[in-house]
Amino acid sequence: MASIRYEILEQDRVFSDDLKATEEVPVLQRSAKGRSYSGYLIAVVLFLSLAFNLFHYAPRSLFSKTERNYVGLHRDVPTRIVHDNRTVDDRMWADDGDIAANGMVALDDDFVRKNGLLPAQRYPWDPSKSLYWLRGYHSLHCVGVFRDLIIETRDKKPSSWSHEHLTHCLLSLREDVICNADDFPLYTGRLNDERFNMITNPGVGDTRMCRSWDRLQEFVLANTACWDPRASDEGAPTLDDYKSCPDGSKPWEALGFD
Numbered sequence: 001m002a003s004i005r006y007e008i009l010e011q012d013r014v015f016s017d018d019l020k021a022t023e024e025v026p027v028l029q030r031s032a033k034g035r036s037y038s039g040y041l042i043a044v045v046l047f048l049s050l051a052f053n054l055f056h057y058a059p060r061s062l063f064s065k066t067e068r069n070y071v072g073l074h075r076d077v078p079t080r081i082v083h084d085n086r087t088v089d090d091r092m093w094a095d096d097g098d099i100a101a102n103g104m105v106a107l108d109d110d111f112v113r114k115n116g117l118l119p120a121q122r123y124p125w126d127p128s129k130s131l132y133w134l135r136g137y138h139s140l141h142c143v144g145v146f147r148d149l150i151i152e153t154r155d156k157k158p159s160s161w162s163h164e165h166l167t168h169c170l171l172s173l174r175e176d177v178i179c180n181a182d183d184f185p186l187y188t189g190r191l192n193d194e195r196f197n198m199i200t201n202p203g204v205g206d207t208r209m210c211r212s213w214d215r216l217q218e219f220v221l222a223n224t225a226c227w228d229p230r231a232s233d234e235g236a237p238t239l240d241d242y243k244s245c246p247d248g249s250k251p252w253e254a255l256g257f258d
Helices: 037-057 091-100 109-114 134-154 163-180 213-222 236-241 251-255
Strands: 077-080 102-107 124-134 207-210
Touching: 091 134, 102 109, 109 124, 124 134, 134 163, 134 213
Parallel strands: none
Antiparallel strands: 077 207, 102 124
16 A cells, blocks of 8 residues: 555645634623622522423433434444455555545534534635544544555565554554444354354454445545645645646646646
């Protein structure tokens, strides 16, 4: 898998007046002027009364904590668990590298505010949008990092990734596992699709419900940041990493860039 290395944009060189972090939500300023102790007491009592009635009479569904869903994906794709014997040299891994490189999106300010996202650096070709790397694509990148390490170790070559990057990816993948808390029960033993195998893998032949990677890819393509650091020349400006639009468009030309 070709290396995907991310570099932060030096934003003060482009749109110097417009490239600001997504504006912060204004904080209400408290002032004691003109307010008496009794006024605060009445406000507190009214608030507690309202909170009690809301909790007591409102449907419990209002208080349930649900998954934050940014793209509208659900676990509605039946996916069979297979006994996969492909090696680290299989073409699949290179394809994953191509996919991971497309995971950077440019999200407009309305989307950011609506979903309560933290501010991000601005998209260089449109100052009303900010840059985000979708978690699934980042995780796929980390899988590729460890695939590179396996191949380089096998071939007795030095690692192309730093110890810090490897540790970062290891922690990131662990976070994914813990956060997902997958409760799918994998059967064990020489049974079902594994009944003729001396060495068995749990769950093979069963079907799990997954989210649609194809629909996620549609969202990415619709909001592409045109990012692919592998496409720019060695030593080229970081801005060149954002000149690989899947549809062939060149939004930078309207801003006077080559």
